[in-house]
Amino acid sequence: MSGQTITKSLVDGLEKQASEYTVWDAKLPGFGVRVRPTGAKSFIIVYRAGTGRTAPVRRYTVAAVGKLAPEAARTQAKILLGNIANGADPAAEKRANRPKRDRLTFDELAQLYLDQYAKVRKSSWKNDEGYLKKPRAKWKRRIAAQITDDDVAELLEEIGATAPVGANRTQSVLHTLFSWAKEPGRKHVPVNPVADMRRRYQEAPRERVLNDEEIRTLWWGLNDPDLPAGRPVALALRFILATMVRPGQSAGLLVPELVSFTGEDPQYHIPKNRVKRRREVIVPLNELAVAAVREAVVREDQGAVFCSWTPTATAADASGNETGVKETPRLLPITRDALSAALNGRPAKGKRPARRGIREHLGMAHFTPHDLRRTAATIARRGGAKREDVKALLDHLEGDVTATYDKYDMLPEKRLVASILEAELRNIIGTKPVSRALLPIAGDNVLKIVDVERRIAGL
Structure with missing residues (x-):
């Protein structure tokens, strides 16, 4: 798709389709917004790394939609394309700076996932951080690319022995982490070891409601x-x-x-x-x-x-x-x-x-x-x-x-x-008569406990 000026309203209106597609900007050739089948959107540039028709075509992600406004992304793209005209190759530089797959430990990969994906996209990233504690402790210095489905199954069994729901949540986070890690342009791991793994523990629907x-x-x-x-x-x-x-x-x-x-x-x-x-x-x-x-x-x-x-x-x-x-x-x-x-x-x-x-x-x-x-x-x-x-x-x-x-x-x-x-x-709850409670108050560099009288009437 081409010939449209990329604006916020245009980007917000783009919907996911069965296959990936890109809308190209009418103002700046080579700049566009890519929409993946998952619904994820990102600003990208396309360029030739070198001169002549035989030079390879590269794609480079400028930023995820939401991290930069369209105008700011266009400005950044213009700077990148200007550098490319002077011989730069940002995609190659990114690959050169990427941690080597054969040296990247799981602990390092988990931190990359949290910093580059979870914290950027998920308001609940703290949950991901919590569920990754046990995998990080078990596989801390293991090479991430060498972790197998059997390794994952063993870990989930250990967690599930005392916390079956926690095992399911850990499995979900690991699935997302490895899927993100093997995406094109990143490829920290060759496969997702959790991809074909079914949930190991059944969960009852959450229906608990306290009675009066x-x-x-x-x-x-x-x-x-x-x-x-x-x-x-x-x-x-x-x-x-x-x-x-x-x-x-x-x-x-x-x-x-x-x-x-x-x-x-x-x-x-x-x-x-x-x-x-x-x-x-x-x-x-x-x-x-x-x-x-x-x-x-x-x-x-x-x-x-x-x-x-x-x-x-x-x-x-x-x-x-x-x-x-x-x-x-x-x-x-x-x-x-x-x-x-x-x-x-x-x-x-x-x-x-x-x-x-x-x-x-x-x-x-x-x-x-x-x-x-x-x-x-x-x-x-x-x-x-x-x-x-x-x-x-x-x-x-x-x-x-x-x-x-x-x-x-x-x-x-x-x-x-x-x-x-x-x-x-x-x-x-009804009402309750006057009661006494303790409140902590700081003063004179010590922790003082002050007896505060208050009326408790449903408050």
Whole structure:
């Protein structure tokens, strides 16, 4: 396809087809946008490496669509084509700088995958990083191109012995990694050893929804002073139940992402890097969610809303020798994994003692942080919220072409769902009299625990 000026609207409208195709730019010969059967789009240039008709034709990827705007990509292409006219060959230079297949370890390949693919294309790249920890530990110095399907099967068996779902997720990430690694123009590995491998473990559909009694037990149980988890983790779990956001979006909430928080329409603006398909999502906050945030933010400069304190430690110099000076405790954001770890607890291992989880402490059946999101959606529907409005608050995406053009944010409808959810939760949890709780406050270079009296009435 040729004769069209490549613009953002043109690029956004290009749809995947059964085979790869390229749309060439009318303004700059040799510059185009390539669309793969997977739907992936990239700006490319085509040129002859040398002079005369016998010079080989090369293709070179300027950038993935989304990483550069069309105008910026055209400018970069113009610079590259100018260099080519003076004898440069960017495709050859790229191949020369590429790690040699016979020397590239799996650990190096995994890092390349994370840096060049997962972090660029996936808002959930942290999950990929987590699932690659065990493969990286097992195959750290192995040559990536020499890893076989038997190696993969052995690893998945080891993981599946204790975590069958984790084995399936690891298999999926490895499949994506090796597929990416063997693509033309990259070819870090000759084959994908996971390509013909079926899933080894059956997974039951995720259907866990907490009943009213469990919700009540959890809500008030999170106030237990003997709870085997920090207060920020408890509040982050409540925040999921009060908003329907994903666990990572609760743990990752930053203070600057709270918009109109002290006004009549408090909102959580989730940035593109923590949302599927990379676009900002607005979540209206009801009073239960606002209360969790207010309690969690104990300092103006803490950055993240749900933070944990680092323990007091003795500072060390560049040589690692203790200076005798006590370091000031610091606030660090909690992680998505911290929420699961708090619910699960951990078994004893070596000299490390076992730690009870929240579920065991409260005598509750198994559930995950994500199950709180499903529970919130269920009770909102039970309270009369429309299914399509609940779907909007859950940020469940439409998959048809119309979704590309319909950018209405459904904020009024989402506000109504948040209000219905709050009313249903209050009916379930009831009220509780005045209680006392502990809050950490930093001051005078030590961690002080201040007894703060507050009224707990569903907040």
